[in-house]
Amino acid sequence: MNFIETRGNDGIRKKEVTFSEALLNPSASFGGLYVPKELPQLSESFFEEAKNLNYKELTLKILDMFDLDIDREVLKEAVSLYDKFDDPNDPVPVKKIENDLFVIELYHGPTRAFKDMALQPFGHILSHLAKEKNEKYLILAATSGDTGPATLETFKNKDNILVSCLYPEGGTSDIQKLQMVTNDGKNVKVIGIVGNFDDAQSALKSLLASKAFKEELTKDHIKLSAANSVNFGRIIFQIIYHIKSYIDLLKKGEIDKKEKIYIIVPSGNFGNALGAYYAKKMGTPIEKILIASNINNILTDLITKGEYDLRDRKLLQTTSPAMDILKSSNVERMLFDLFGAERTKELMDSLNNENYYKLTEEELQKVREHFDATFCDDEFAKETIREYAKKGYVMDPHTATSLKAYKELKKEPLKCVACSTAEWTKFAPTMLNALKNDDKKYSDKEALEEISKTLHIEIPQIVKELFEKEIVHKTVVETDKIEEEILNFIQTHA
Numbered sequence: 170m171n172f173i174e175t176r177g178n179d180g181i182r183k184k185e186v187t188f189s190e191a192l193l194n195p196s197a198s199f200g201g202l203y204v205p206k207e208l209p210q211l212s213e214s215f216f217e218e219a220k221n222l223n224y225k226e227l228t229l230k231i232l233d234m235f236d237l238d239i240d241r242e243v244l245k246e247a248v249s250l251y252d253k254f255d256d257p258n259d260p261v262p263v264k265k266i267e268n269d270l271f272v273i274e275l276y277h278g279p280t281r282a283f284k285d286m287a288l289q290p291f292g293h294i295l296s297h298l299a300k301e302k303n304e305k306y307l308i309l310a311a312t313s314g315d316t317g318p319a320t321l322e323t324f325k326n327k328d329n330i331l332v333s334c335l336y337p338e339g340g341t342s343d344i345q346k347l348q349m350v351t352n353d354g355k356n357v358k359v360i361g362i363v364g365n366f367d368d369a370q371s372a373l374k375s376l377l378a379s380k381a382f383k384e385e386l387t388k389d390h391i392k393l394s395a396a397n398s399v400n401f402g403r404i405i406f407q408i409i410y411h412i413k414s415y416i417d418l419l420k421k422g423e424i425d426k427k428e429k430i431y432i433i434v435p436s437g438n439f440g441n442a443l444g445a446y447y448a449k450k451m452g453t454p455i456e457k458i459l460i461a462s463n464i465n466n467i468l469t470d471l472i473t474k475g476e477y478d479l480r481d482r483k484l485l486q487t488t489s490p491a492m493d494i495l496k497s498s499n500v501e502r503m504l505f506d507l508f509g510a511e512r513t514k515e516l517m518d519s520l521n522n523e524n525y526y527k528l529t530e531e532e533l534q535k536v537r538e539h540f541d542a543t544f545c546d547d548e549f550a551k552e553t554i555r556e557y558a559k560k561g562y563v564m565d566p567h568t569a570t571s572l573k574a575y576k577e578l579k580k581e582p583l584k585c586v587a588c589s590t591a592e593w594t595k596f597a598p599t600m601l602n603a604l605k606n607d608d609k610k611y612s613d614k615e616a617l618e619e620i621s622k623t624l625h626i627e628i629p630q631i632v633k634e635l636f637e638k639e640i641v642h643k644t645v646v647e648t649d650k651i652e653e654e655i656l657n658f659i660q661t662h663a
C-alpha cells in the first residue's frame with residue numbers, strides 16, 4: 170500500500186511513497202503528513218475469525234491487510250515485542266468497571282504508559298530499515314514525560330541508531346526522570362536542560378534547523394530522524410487495539426454481532442483518537458469516538474464548535490500533563506480524510522499564519538458524525554480517581570478524564586470502551602492527593618509506597634527497581650550547550 174500527502178504534492182517530492190519511505194522521512198509537501206491511500210476493510214467474517222486470535226496474531230493479520238513494504242519476518246519480530254508486556258497472551262486487557270463501561274489498559278509495557286504500544290514495534294522496524302540501507306540515524310526527542318522514556322527504551326542498544334533525549338530538569342515526575350537517567354543503553358544520551366518543556370522543545374527545534382549541526386552530522390554519515398507521534402509508523406499500531414476492544418466485547422458476549430460501541434480517548438496529540446477513527450473507517454462498528462481533554466480543551470472547541478483558535482490560548486499545567494497540548498498534530502489527518510488535501514492545506518495554512526481556523530457548518534456536522542468531545546478539570550479527575558478506588562478500580566489522572574466523556578456524551582444505550590493510557594504508578598503524588606483529598610507535596614517514592622499499602626496493590630518490579638538503579642546520565646546544561654553535548658556524544662559513538 171502506498172501513502173499520499175495531507176496538503177497535496179509540491180511537484181518536487183514523489184506523489185506517493187511506500188510505508189518505509191513515509192517512516193524514514195515523515196515530512197510531506199508543504200509541511201503535511203503521510204496518510205494511507207486507502208484503508209483495508211474488515212468484513213463481518215473477519216471479526217468472527219478474529220475471536221480466536223491472540224493479540225500478536227491479530228496485529229499481524231491486520232498489518233498483512235495493509236500490505237506494507239516490510240519483510241513479514243521483521244513485522245513478526247516487531248510484534249513479538251508485546252511479549253515484554255505483563256501478560257504476553259493479552260498485553261492490552263479489557264476490564265469491566267460499570268455495566269456499560271469497559272477500560273482497555275494500554276499501559277502494561279516496559280515504561281508503563283501507552284506510548285509503548287506503538288514505540289516498541291516501531292523502534293524495531295526503524296532499526297531494521299536503517300541496517301538494511303546501511304545508514305545510521307540519530308533520533309532526537311524532547312519530552313515532558315512519557316515519550317522520552319518510551320523512545321529510549323525502544324531504541325536502546327539497537328543497531329544503526331543513536332538516540333538522544335532532552336528533558337526539562339525538574340519538569341517531569343521522579344519516575345519519568347529515573348526511567349530516562351538510568352537508561353544504560355550504549356547508544357543513549359539523556360540531557361537535562363535548565364528550563365521548562367517549551368525551552369526543551371525550542372532548543373530541539375533550533376538544533377534541527379542549525380546548519381552547522383547538520384553539516385557535522387553529514388560528515389559523520391548520520392541522518393536525522395524523529396520518532397514523534399505524527400510518524401505513520403507509530404499510528405498504524407494504534408489502530409489495532411481499538412479493533413481488539415470490539416472483538417473482546419464480542420467474545421465475552423457483552424455485545425451482539427454488529428452492535429456498535431463507543432470508544433473514549435483521553436487525547437493530546439490525537440494519535441490514539443486517530444487510530445480509533447481509522448478503526449471505524451475500516452469497518453469496526455463504532456458509534457462515535459468520544460474525545461476527553463483536560464482544561465487545555467482545544468479539541469473540545471474544534472469538535473463542538475468547529476473552531477481551532479490558538480490566538481488567546483496559553484498552555485495550562487494540569488495533573489494530566491501528557492494531555493497538556495494545544496497544537497494537536499494528528500487532527501490534520503482527520504481533516505484530510507473528511508475534506509481532502511486542498512481544504513486541509515487551506516486550514517493548516519490558516520492555523521500557521523493566523524493561529525486560527527473555522528470549519529463550515531457542513532464540515533462540522535461531518536466531524537460530529539464520528540466524534541464528540543468534552544473536557545474536565547483536575548478536581549473532576551481527582552474525585553473520579555477517589556470514587557473508583559473505593560469501588561476497587563485504580564485509574565491514573567489521564568484515564569480519569571474519560572469518565573467525564575462517559576457521563577456526558579453517551580447518548581445511545583451502547584457499551585463504551587475507555588482507553589487507559591498510563592499506570593497509576595507514573596503519577597503517584599497526584600494519585601495520593603486524589604485519594605486523600607489533600608494538596609500536599611509528596612515524593613513519588615512515598616506516594617507509591619503509601620498507595621500500595623492502603624489500596625493493597627503491588628508496585629510493579631520494573632518501577633521499584635528504578636530507585637535502586639545507577640544514575641547513568643548526569644548531564645544538566647543550559648540550552649546553548651546542547652549542540653556541543655550531542656556532537657560530543659556522536660563523535661564518541663559514530
Ligand SMILES: *Cc1c(COP(=O)(O)O)cnc(C)c1O
Pocket residue numbers: 282283284315316398435436437438439440441442491492567590591
Ligand atoms: C501521550 C499520552 C496521551 C495522549 O495521547 P495522544 O495520542 O497524543 O492523543 C494521553 N495519556 C498519556 C498517559 C500519554 O502518555
